[in-house]
Amino acid sequence: MVFITKLIAIVSTVAFAGVRSSKPNDNAAPPVGIIAGPSPGAIQPTPQDFNVGLVWVDINAGGESGSLNVNGIPSSCLNIFGDFVDDISSIMVDSGISCSFFVDVNCKGAAVTVQNGAFAPDLEGTNFNDSLSSYKCVAA
Structure with a gap:
């Protein structure tokens, strides 16, 4: 399973290279890969x-x-998978977009929203650090 996850990450990096900087600065490494998808199966x-x-x-x-990644705006609920499940500490969303991140799969439980070009650099000290399992996005 780890091999498949890493392979997906490598393929995703190639597919989305150049889409945008992976950090809010120019010294950033490219994103490793996509973090979410539809329900299992x-x-x-x-x-x-x-x-x-x-x-x-x-x-x-x-x-x-x-x-x-989303499948449209508004997006459906997307469950986070792989190394990112319960391991997200920083979030940035594009201008014009609002994404809600949930502590449980299928967009259930407590949520934190990041919107309209915002960068949430540090979720430590909140109830959401290393606890996010799903998300959905809408127009801001």
Whole structure:
């Protein structure tokens, strides 16, 4: 399973290279890959999906990063998978977009919203650090 997750991350990095910087600065590494998809057993994200932001496993846009891909605006609920489940510490969303991140799968439980070009560099000290399992996005 780890091999498949890493392979998806490598393929995703190639597919989305150049979409945007992975950090709010120019010294950023490219995103590792997509972080979410439909419920287990469903089709994985496709090139028709598009990126509306980024997440990182460490504070201040550090560590492994992944793209926030959605299937439309408003998006359906997307469950986070792989290394990002319960391991997100920084979030950035694009201007004009608002994404709510939930502590439980299927967009249930407590939620934190990041919107309209905002960068949430540090979820530590909140009830949401390393606890997010799903998200959905709408126009801001």
